[in-house]
Amino acid sequence: xxxxxxxxxxxxxxxxxxxxxxxxxxxxxxxxxxxxxxxxxxxxxxxxxxxxxxxxxxxxxxxxxxxxxxxxxxxxxxxxxxxxxxxxxxxxxxxxxxxxxxxxxxxxxxx
Amino acid sequence: xxxxxxxxxxxxxxxxxxxxxxxxxxxxxxxxxxxxxxxxxxxxxxxxxxxxxxxxxxxxxxxxxxxxxxxxxxxxxxxxxxxxxxxxxxxxxxxxxxxxxxxxxxxxxxxxxx
Numbered sequence: 506x507x508x509x510x511x512x513x514x515x516x517x518x519x520x521x522x523x524x525x526x527x528x529x530x531x532x533x534x535x536x537x538x539x540x541x542x543x544x545x546x547x548x549x550x551x552x553x554x555x556x557x558x559x560x561x562x563x564x565x566x567x568x569x570x571x572x573x574x575x576x577x578x579x580x581x582x583x584x585x586x587x588x589x590x591x592x593x594x595x596x597x598x599x600x601x602x603x604x605x606x607x608x609x610x611x612x613x614x615x616x
Numbered sequence: 617x618x619x620x621x622x623x624x625x626x627x628x629x630x631x632x633x634x635x636x637x638x639x640x641x642x643x644x645x646x647x648x649x650x651x652x653x654x655x656x657x658x659x660x661x662x663x664x665x666x667x668x669x670x671x672x673x674x675x676x677x678x679x680x681x682x683x684x685x686x687x688x689x690x691x692x693x694x695x696x697x698x699x700x701x702x703x704x705x706x707x708x709x710x711x712x713x714x715x716x717x718x719x720x721x722x723x724x725x726x727x728x729x730x
Contacts, residue, residue: 535715547620547706555716593659601715602672603649606659608708 511594511607519615524581526610528594532575535599537577542591542609543597550611551579551592618643620709620722628728634695637725639707641688645720647713648683648690653704653724662705665690666713694727702729 510529531538536555540548540590554561554570554577561568567580591611595604619638629635641648646680649672660716665684682692688709694701704726708719 530696538718540721545704545724547723548719549721550718553716553718595659597715599715600672602647602664602713603661603674604686604719605661606618606651608658 506596511530511592511610513610514613515535515613517613517615518566518584520584522587522614523582524584524612524614525611526579526592526594526612528577528579528607530577530594530605530607531575532596532597532598534572534596535601537568538595538597538604539577540593540595542593548593548594564608579613581612584612584614586614588612588614620707620720622705622707622722622725624725626726626728628730629697630730631697631699633697633700634693635697635727636691636693637705637707637727639690639692639709639722641690642708642720645709645711646688647717648684648688649708649710649713649719650690650692651706651708652676654702655702656727659706662692663717664713671713678730697729699729702727 538553539551565582570577591609594607594610647666647694650662664672668684679695684690706724708721710717
């Protein structure tokens with residue numbers, strides 16, 4: 506079963522705009538990770554935020570984590586057509602060794 | 617450094633058959649985990665192996681099994697295939713599989729069951 510829900514399920518924006526995706530989860534976590542998947546391909550790790558962190562940046566990516574609300578958001582600034590992909594959040598518990606994925610957000614960036 | 621390699625990339629089977637999928641992790645990575653991705657259920661954890669031992673298993677029937685060899689390569693097997701087993705099967709490797717580690721995914725094996 507999936508740990509959480511992602512919102513929105515699909516997002517269409519113009520190049521240069523910002524894209525925000527949200528993720529909610531149900532149980533306590535050690536960390537939350539975001540992955541990207543191009544159509545039918547493997548997943549690529551984007552960023553990891555630990556449960557004791559509130560915000561993290563990597564290039565054009567900004568991730569926030571609110572453990573009291575069991576939610577996270579991924580912001581992609583100044584989006585590019587090449588950012589078109591599905592984005593998944595995944596949580597890892599203290600037991601480790603496995604990730605529980607959300608349902609994903611399909612992002613389309615129009616040139 | 618070569619990435620995670622999965623073979624075959626595509627395969628078609630019929631109900632009742634069995635299938636074996638292979639995964640070669642990144643050199644030096646000792647943890648290999650498997651995930652099933654379907655449109656209906658999304659990404660679901662199957663199992664994780666470290667040093668030839670299964671450390672964790674997802675909620676899948678016994679028809680799904682796996683193993684890891686001494687060189688860290690891993691195989692998963694699905695017996696008595698059902699239509700619902702049609703999916704993209706993704707393998708991921710990491711150095712230790714410990715908490716907080718980044719997973720490196722292969723391109724997947726797309727299984728179609730007719």
